[in-house]
Amino acid sequence: MAGKQRVGIVVGGGPAPGINGVIGSATIEAVNQGMSVVGFFRGLRWLASDVFDPAEHSIPLDIGRVARIHFDGGSILGTSRATLLDEASRAHDTPASPDDSRLRQVLQNLTSLGITHLITIGGDDTALSARFIAEASRGQIRVVHVPKTIDNDLPLPQGAPTFGYATARYNGTHIVQNLMADSLTTGRWYIVTVMGRSAGWLALGIGQAASATLTVIPEEFAENTTISEIADVVEGAMLKRLAMGRRDGVAVVAEGLAYRLGDREEIEQLLGQEVPIDAAGHMRLSDVPLGLMLRKKLESRFEARGMKVSIVSHMLGYELRSAAPTPGDMSYCRALGHGCIRLLLSQESSYSGGVLVSMINGNLVPIHFTDLVDPTTNRIRVRHVDVQSDLYRVARAYMIRLESNDLDDAEILGKLAKVAKMTPDEFRKRYQHAAAQLVDGVPSP
Numbered sequence: 001m002a003g004k005q006r007v008g009i010v011v012g013g014g015p016a017p018g019i020n021g022v023i024g025s026a027t028i029e030a031v032n033q034g035m036s037v038v039g040f041f042r043g044l045r046w047l048a049s050d051v052f053d054p055a056e057h058s059i060p061l062d063i064g065r066v067a068r069i070h071f072d073g074g075s076i077l078g079t080s081r082a083t084l085l086d087e088a089s090r091a092h093d094t095p096a097s098p099d100d101s102r103l104r105q106v107l108q109n110l111t112s113l114g115i116t117h118l119i120t121i122g123g124d125d126t127a128l129s130a131r132f133i134a135e136a137s138r139g140q141i142r143v144v145h146v147p148k149t150i151d152n153d154l155p156l157p158q159g160a161p162t163f164g165y166a167t168a169r170y171n172g173t174h175i176v177q178n179l180m181a182d183s184l185t186t187g188r189w190y191i192v193t194v195m196g197r198s199a200g201w202l203a204l205g206i207g208q209a210a211s212a213t214l215t216v217i218p219e220e221f222a223e224n225t226t227i228s229e230i231a232d233v234v235e236g237a238m239l240k241r242l243a244m245g246r247r248d249g250v251a252v253v254a255e256g257l258a259y260r261l262g263d264r265e266e267i268e269q270l271l272g273q274e275v276p277i278d279a280a281g282h283m284r285l286s287d288v289p290l291g292l293m294l295r296k297k298l299e300s301r302f303e304a305r306g307m308k309v310s311i312v313s314h315m316l317g318y319e320l321r322s323a324a325p326t327p328g329d330m331s332y333c334r335a336l337g338h339g340c341i342r343l344l345l346s347q348e349s350s351y352s353g354g355v356l357v358s359m360i361n362g363n364l365v366p367i368h369f370t371d372l373v374d375p376t377t378n379r380i381r382v383r384h385v386d387v388q389s390d391l392y393r394v395a396r397a398y399m400i401r402l403e404s405n406d407l408d409d410a411e412i413l414g415k416l417a418k419v420a421k422m423t424p425d426e427f428r429k430r431y432q433h434a435a436a437q438l439v440d441g442v443p444s445p
Helices: 019-032 087-091 100-112 125-137 167-188 202-210 229-243 255-261 264-271 290-304 325-344 389-398 404-408 411-421 426-431
Strands: 007-013 034-042 059-060 117-122 142-147 189-194 214-216 249-254 311-316 355-360 363-368
Touching: 007 019, 019 034, 019 117, 019 325, 100 125, 117 125, 117 325, 125 142, 142 325, 167 189, 167 202, 167 249, 167 311, 167 325, 189 202, 189 290, 202 214, 202 249, 202 389, 214 229, 229 249, 229 255, 229 290, 229 411, 229 426, 249 255, 249 290, 255 290, 290 311, 325 355, 325 363, 404 411, 404 426, 411 426
Parallel strands: 007 034, 007 117, 117 142, 142 355, 189 249, 189 311, 214 249
Antiparallel strands: 034 059, 355 363
16 A cells, blocks of 8 residues: 555745755655655646646656755745635635635645645645645545745744744845945945744844844834834934944844735835735735835935935845755754654544644654634734743844933933934933833833
8 A cells, every 4th residue: 555655745935945855855755665756846836727737747756856955945846825715815814715616626636646645845825725635635635734934933832943944044144244244334224124924033033143233023013003113213223323423233124014014005005006915915025115115214314304324225035045955954854854754654644634744852743733723814823023032132132222221311312312413302202112111121012
């Protein structure tokens, strides 16, 4: 029976360093267990289509083909953001439900190729599609999902990272380090927008590692905030640096802050243009120029004071996603790929809802999809940065930004007011909300 078992591998969502490592290690272990392996090109794009052609849209995988791919960035199978969510789920913030016709097409195409086991590699939307497949197949196809995202925002136990995050942070840190040197040399500010759909993990990780002047993440702001409120925080840091005799600085901001600006209509009104959405129904944040909006807002404020500042906005993200993985991610992905096959061959994957593979404290830990889902939205929960945590406390301690004690110290307040060309009382009133009220060094909720 083992010889008749066939594993399919699907990669969905955005690229992340280490994808090839998972594909390679899963293929090698599957072949060693007497299974055959098929890789599907472009995620669910063709699998969910009635024009699926096995000769064109899939490829047999063997040890010779994958033995050395773990060194490489990108994905030998490509990827896509195609999902099995129905149109209503993609277009609106409603409980997620599958597109039944596309789901049936996927099952038909997988069955026609004799797929008995399926590995999906991706983020929350791909995990959701994997769950739909597992449930609809009623155990006929065993499904294991590998959590992949540089955003690090999937709710894995004990803070375990998603693969690709460490490599993205490593490469992003070196880029920000170079920008910091340029900032010091030229006396200008950089606003570096870092990828991260709704959580600030990557921005905070890069900012903390590089010791950027400050990092601003979505978790610090309430819903429906404004671009002015975000600009207040960055402007406060710029004024504080001026009071310290420095005209340079690097502000790392998470692109997910765009979601805190309100709904899509509000952002489009602010930009004066339509913001497109991707195949999963999310705003294409790369088309929301957060850094540019902040730069223009800040430039106009300093110009109103009769002060000229040089600010450069830079988007950081695409150059991180298909980077060659670091040794840490290489070994992590090898463990995850091997763990996929172990789970597929165990009774654990016979669970009708499918499972997610994770490595916790060096051990394989399967997680049922249903344990990851928010019952209200029927979607995978998002792991956010805890701004009350020691991790955030350390990152915050090394930032240069306005704090409430700056406004309570008459000498510091006087210096800040002077560079801002305001009276101390005016400065306090204007920036008090931007200087977080602290409880033992951490912003209060």
